[in-house]
Amino acid sequence: MMPLLQVQHLSKAFGGNQAVNDVSFDLHAGEMLALIGPNGAGKSTTFHLINGQLLPDAGEVLLNGMSILGQTPHALSRMGVSRTFQVAQTFASLTVLENVQLAMLSADGLGFSLWRKATQYRNADAMHLLAQVQLDTQAQRPCHALAYGDVKRLELAMSLANQPRLLLMDEPTAGMSPQERHALMALTRELVRTQGLSVLFTEHSMDVVFEHAHRILVLARGSLMAQGDPQSITQHPDVKAVYFGRGTRGARRAVSADDVEGVSSASVATTSIGATITADKVSPT
Numbered sequence: 001m002m003p004l005l006q007v008q009h010l011s012k013a014f015g016g017n018q019a020v021n022d023v024s025f026d027l028h029a030g031e032m033l034a035l036i037g038p039n040g041a042g043k044s045t046t047f048h049l050i051n052g053q054l055l056p057d058a059g060e061v062l063l064n065g066m067s068i069l070g071q072t073p074h075a076l077s078r079m080g081v082s083r084t085f086q087v088a089q090t091f092a093s094l095t096v097l098e099n100v101q102l103a104m105l106s107a108d109g110l111g112f113s114l115w116r117k118a119t120q121y122r123n124a125d126a127m128h129l130l131a132q133v134q135l136d137t138q139a140q141r142p143c144h145a146l147a148y149g150d151v152k153r154l155e156l157a158m159s160l161a162n163q164p165r166l167l168l169m170d171e172p173t174a175g176m177s178p179q180e181r182h183a184l185m186a187l188t189r190e191l192v193r194t195q196g197l198s199v200l201f202t203e204h205s206m207d208v209v210f211e212h213a214h215r216i217l218v219l220a221r222g223s224l225m226a227q228g229d230p231q232s233i234t235q236h237p238d239v240k241a242v243y244f245g246r247g248t249r250g251a252r253r254a255v256s257a258d259d260v261e262g263v264s265s266a267s268v269a270t271t272s273i274g275a276t277i278t279a280d281k282v283s284p285t
Helices: 043-051 073-078 096-107 115-120 123-132 148-159 178-195 206-212 230-235 237-243
Strands: 005-014 017-027 032-036 058-063 081-084 166-170 198-202 215-220 223-228 275-277 282-284
Touching: 005 043, 017 043, 017 058, 017 223, 032 043, 032 178, 032 206, 043 058, 043 166, 043 198, 073 081, 081 148, 096 115, 096 123, 096 148, 123 148, 148 178, 178 198, 178 206, 206 230, 215 230, 215 237, 223 230, 223 237, 230 237
Parallel strands: 032 198, 032 215, 081 166, 166 198
Antiparallel strands: 005 017, 005 058, 215 223, 275 282
16 A cells, blocks of 8 residues: 655755755655754754655655645645644634634635634534544633643644644654653544554654654664664664764763753653653663
């Protein structure tokens, strides 16, 4: 079966810096795929090449065999692509329900032209989306009154307004507590299971990645270092080298708590890739 998303030989340079170098991978229907790597590895550039914010110097991005390079956000939405942002894109002054109705207006190509009627627009469908993210009981609350974890759930509901086949999530758990992080990603994985949705997400929280992703892509210095299921990634020698401070080609890099969110400066934790992290060092366990 053809993959839903095919990324083929993507490359992008900024001046003399080769940010992304010949990156290729596939994403299948009903799969959650995580894109990780140290700071400066090329994650954000790769993500922006896929979502249309940047054009590559070389390579192709195909959705169901059709190129999506250079498409506008609205065109991508019509093709079944949706996204969430590191900072939630919601309307604080509107109710939870109105936020979803506004997203539906946009998905249906009506924009803000019928905003005065938005409170009546596809009310049942909007409530159904809120039920999917467990926010239907808060439909009439103003968005600004929500806890941040609920704001992120609302953004997820809004991203489903166009009935996407592909959901792109940029650092979806940034700023969330550990409990909120896992709740959001468990909810996302359930949507993947029940709706056949495909998800590509970037993430710094390794506990989230290794618990919820079906497969993981690891970038380093703009190149794809490894890809596979969580278990195989934990055992990959090059991944261990980069995360434990010994990069390929003799490079050395220290990993700090900044690289793995959710680890306080005073705490010690063991990650899923087998490293003990303290405030100032990482050592193999």
